[in-house]
Amino acid sequence: MIYAVASGKGGTGKTTITSSLAALWNAPVTCVDLDVEEPNLHLFLNPAITSEDKAYIEVPVADEEKCTLCRACVDICQFKAISIMADTLLVFPEMCHGCGGCLEVCPAGALTPGQRELGEICRGSVDDSRFIMGRLRIGEAMSPPLMRLIRQEFPALQEQGDILIDAPPGVSCPAINAVMDADCIVLVTEPTPFGFHDFKLAWEAFGPLNIPMGAVINRAGMGDDSVQNFCRDNDIPIWAEIPYSRAVAEAYSKGEIITKSLESMREPFTQLHSSMKAAARSKTEVQHA
């Protein structure tokens, strides 16, 4: 099964929740950090990293000698990655989405596949679980291509057990990319006006994916009841409420996994873990029905 921990708003506690779940997961699991712009899961899990591989996207390389200035590549490119200026073919690799269209349509063989570095993919292990993280190169704008490379490994990883994903914040393409393979989505929020507003956006964004979702309300008690009321009115199960406490904030600030350092945190996370498993099972049962 694939489980994704997501949230509309940043800083609601996705990494806290993911690392705590990883620590009590009672089956083989691969922890995957898909928040490739700012991956933080490794700071808490402290995995032993066994490999770091550069990741690339295919981009065109222009051969001016062969170019006939027919403009077929310029016409197909939707991302302003190719243009002709002063009778010269110019490629802007950082704008390229790697769709391969220009390579397909060039009649003169003037474009050949090159590559742009997206970042790196780090692999390792922690206790008896595996760990994978994408880390975007600074200056690289697009995170979905790097995420796609990691997601391609999911079928093979699933052979070996569960997958637990730490997703990026927000509700646009990177966040959707991170959760779309999941059998269950945990939406982490906080009971504040900002948290509630972004929670609603996330619920709207992820709803069409038809993946079972449940909420975790982090820092419960610090704001108001808007999130709880919204969940009740829209039949969103609340799988856990983590009460606000300075002790949790301090443990997190030291890079500790809160279920390990705070006895009181074990029970809500054990509950959350079993709710997630039940929700993911319900999805696969529906599919096989």
Added chain:
Amino acid sequence: MHEIVIISGKGGAGKTSISGAFAHLAKKAILCDLDVDAPDLHLLLAPKHRAEEAFISGNEATIAPERCTACGQCQDVCRFNAIVEKDDVYSVNPILCEGCKVCVTLCPAQAIDFPDKHCGQWYVSDTRFGTLVHAQLFPGEENSGRLVTLLKQKARAIAEEQGLDLVVCDGSPGIGCPVISSMAGTDLAVVVTEPTPSGLHDLKRVAELCQGFRSTVAVLINKWDINPEMSDEIEAWCKANGHSVICRFPHSRMVVDAMLVREVLTEFENGPLSQQLKKAWSDITAMLDTK
């Protein structure tokens, strides 16, 4: 014309609460919420829309079933796995479609349409602190970088119209597309961080991005007292890398209390917290004056 962007790398560090206070303290500035994915500044500023426009960006492939011959070529050429085939009927998964036009161009039956995509709405609004330019992408949409660029251009144009020389922008988390677009042409990036391993890790990455844009970095450590040692470590790192730390802001429930009554912190209280933010703001304006 000066432009300040408040960013953080890490989400939830307190960008919007700080941005709201700066919007109040700036007095004469155009405000801009560049977090088009999950904007929150409007929750504090209660904007009244003066103008609203659709944000149309990119296109989406759609297969016309009456023209499709089910040859499957679109599926072969799509690098985003966006073409779905079920019982010999082909369709496009809009979530995966990148709008690259490859299937449209190469379909032998010309069965694929390519309509414009309406990705969200953007607004020019009046608030009690001045004009706010902001937007909302529809959930699940992309092209946020283009929308960020559009909002910045609009904000600058309005500043010129109103004879103002400052734009204050609330940025988005991360270091990717929307943040890169936020940084273009910015004089000063205020990076809000927190004394946690994630806070420092993300600060380092976002500061490196700012250096690529040759923007000055001013760091505000939020909730510094959660972990004083880590705050010292962050401050030492900033010093070693030539970034000034303009404020160590304590952890306070008042930030949420102010948010609950839809006020910015400097309106909500007039004690030591506000004094700190006023000092930080005057340091920021002093930094701008040297530019």
